[in-house]
Amino acid sequence: MSSTNRTVVVTGIGATTPLGGDAASTWEGLIAGRSGVKPLEQEWAADQAVKIAAPVAVEPTEVIPRPQARRLDRSAQFALVAAKEAWADAGFEAKAGEDPNIDPDRLGAVIASGIGGVTTLLDQYDVLKEKGVRRVSPHTVPMLMPNSPSANVGLAVGARAGVHTPVSACASGAEAIGYAIEMIRTGRADVVVAGGTEAAIHPLPIAAFGNMMAMSKNNDDPQGASRPYDTARDGFVLGEGAGVVVLESAEHAAKRGARVYAEAVGQGVSADAHDIVQPEPEGRGISHALQNLLDRNDLDPAEIVHVNAHATSTPAGDIAELKALRKVFGDDADHFAVSATKSMTGHLLGGAGGVETVATVLALYHRVAPPTINVENLDPEAEANADVVRGEARKLPVEGRIAALNDSFGFGGHNVVLAFRTI
DSSP states (O other), rough: OOOOOOEEEEEEEEEEEESSSHHHHHHHHHTTTOOOOOOSSSGGGGGOOOOOEESSSSGGGSOOOOOHHHHSSSHHHHHHHHHHHHHHHOOOOOOBBTTTOOOGEEEEEEEEEESSHHHHHHHHHHHHHHOOGGOOOHHHHHHHSTTHHHHHHHHHHHHSSSEOOOOOOOGGHHHHHHHHHHHHTTOOOSSEEEEEEEOOOOOOOOOOOHHHOBBBOOOTOOTTTTTBTTOOOOBBOOOOOEEEEEEEEEHHHHTTTTTEEEEEEEEEEEEEOOOOOOOTOOHHHHHHHHHHHHHHHHGGGGGGEEOOOOOSHHHHHHHHHHHHHHHHHHGGGGGOOEETTTTHOOOOOGHHHHHHHHHHHHHHTEEEEOOEEEOOOBBBHHHOOOOEEBBBEOOOOOOOEEEEEEEEEEEEEEEEEEEEEEE
């Protein structure tokens, strides 16, 4: 049991992803098993070994006024789009201080990014080299700093209880949501806007990931390139976008009559202490995070029916995660419907935990698990350790209280597991 007793719930969701410009269209794409991966059309892609990625389906400048967008890195643009959707979806009609339902001193924002304003940094360095000092934008520093997405979301909603930016590679978005849960549990805030964002489709990150053999080079079949658990998987596909949720104490949500998607049960965290980029092959660090989740929270393993897996489509990482689930949950893992949504969205790095939290919450709310696409030949080790949802979406139990996990792991050995439950 947790040492705190404030129940935390999800009252708003927002997303902008390779599958859609909002949460609803993203969810529709996930359930339909649609891939957002495309060939890179930029001129610089001709020199790259990796020529595919998963860009957002709707450009943020279609939502954010262009004068404002010019002062924001792409990662902050995504965060703002998703946060504004989540804020409105939660039923707030104005920023804190203007909406009587929320006190700005009881509102927080926690938005993570694994890389931050990399496109601004690299683009402005090109300006410096090619056009000189005077042409560098005066907005460069506020745009490139990793806390820019969180700061801008905090400004948009009027958050004064704290604005934070966890940076833990591909676990960043999940860590942000876990931190937000604790802010509410411990009484620091009543409402927190939390999630993750990333915008790293740029020649340098593409070249770097490609050269370290982390990304798929299946350029001839973009939509089939991200293939978690398949024997032919050869690395992840880089995606971009953001996922944001509004978390709220159950008491605060009930007082204002808010619609509740799910309970945010809590988090489990650990570190591998193994390697800067390679996962611990037997999943020991992941196992510790899962056990930490069970030890610190009121969660019955028998309630768990769904796992949104980290599953990036790398040969080592996919199996280590499933081994950890089997080690901690034993025979209970036989009842987990495991979905790898990165097969459709690509890997959003620091934004992954945010987008996949939105998917996990909606899976519980609608009681259906998205499919894992592109699994033509299931890895025998995956088959031995998990029930992977393949081909079509799968209905989850329609009666009783059910729970789901969202796993996120990052370079550096960061492990974060989030748990959600129906109300």
